[in-house]
Amino acid sequence: QGSGLTEVAEATLDPFPDHPDAVGAAVVEERPDGTFAVRVKVDADAAPDTFREVWLITADASALVSLGVMDGEEQTFAVPADVDLRDYVLVDVSQEPVDGDPTHSGDSIVRGELTFL
Numbered sequence: 649q650g651s652g653l654t655e656v657a658e659a660t661l662d663p664f665p666d667h668p669d670a671v672g673a674a675v676v677e678e679r680p681d682g683t684f685a686v687r688v689k690v691d692a693d694a695a696p697d698t699f700r701e702v703w704l705i706t707a708d709a710s711a712l713v714s715l716g717v718m719d720g721e722e723q724t725f726a727v728p729a730d731v732d733l734r735d736y737v738l739v740d741v742s743q744e745p746v747d748g749d750p751t752h753s754g755d756s757i758v759r760g761e762l763t764f765l
Contacts, residue, residue: 652679653677653678653679653680654677654678655675655676655677656676656677656684656764657676657733658676658762659673659739659763661674661741662758662759663757663758664755664757664758666755667693667756667757669692670690670691670692670758671690671691671758672688672689672741672758673688673760674689676727683726683727683729684727685724685727686704686715686725686727687725688718688725689721689722690718690722690757692757698744699717699718699744700718700741700742700743700744701715701717701741702715702716702717702723702725703715703742703752704727704731704740705739705759706735707737707738707761711736712736713731713736714752715727737761738760738761738762739761740756742754742755742756742757743757
């Protein structure tokens with residue numbers, strides 16, 4: 649594509665029972681400087697007074713890191729340098745109430761495991 653990005657992993661994001669019509673996908677790209685970015689696409693009905701947050705979660709769900717708030721249906725997020733994608737293999741998009749609480753609401757819309765290409 650000439651953008652200097654190399655696709656290194658991808659995931660199909662499957663809906664949770666509370667969001668049966670949601671569909672999603674994630675692609676991990678390596679940038680020319682060696683850093684990584686996750687491009688997330690989610691198609692789901694948005695509830696009023698909520699926002700979507702994108703997370704990376706370890707396979708055993710013992711740790712998670714927020715990549716940021718999703719604005720719209722597709723967005724690219726930088727992966728923090730101290731996050732190893734071989735450990736944080738789950739991509740999760742949560743529906744968050746506007747309550748000032750930075751932790752995961754427990755209301756996941758979609759989640760999927762990265763497959764390295």
